[in-house]
Amino acid sequence: MVMTETRSTRRPRRDADGRLMTIGDLLGVALAGWVCGGVVLLLFEGVLSVFRMSEFGHTSGWLALILPIWLFTEEFRAAAYGAYRVVVALLATGFGVAIGMTLAGLVAPVFPPLVSGAVGALGLTVVYCLVWFYGLWWLSHRAG
Secondary structure: OOOOOOOOOOOOOEOOOOOEOOHHHHHHHHHHHHHHHHHHHHHHHHHHHHOOOOOOOOOOHHHHHHHHHHHHHHHHHHOOOOHHHHHHHHHHHHHHHHHHHHHHHHHOOOOOHHHHHHHHHHHHHHHHHHHHHHHHHHHHHHHO
């Protein structure tokens, strides 16, 4: 029996400061958090519906943002100190909320709050990740 050695890289990869190294790692972890939040929210909705405490679909889907927001907070804390991280966080939040609210507003007439909020949360998560990662990289290189 011949054993072959395989090289394993740990995912997600982090730098020395604890920040996620690639946009793929950041998006992957953020979207995994969004999915986990959505699954927990669906289970919660199911339990409330079974016990007739609420109609299914009437809880806000924005609650799926709990884990991504936790990730964004940890990324902010791990970023090097400087005004640029605050600027990028504010820009990412502004653009993320604008896109998320737009997407939620577009699907709200068709779907219940659970779905429209989850769609908005997904939009916010993706846009925040993109603006945070590339904005922080660009501004940190410009600031020195």
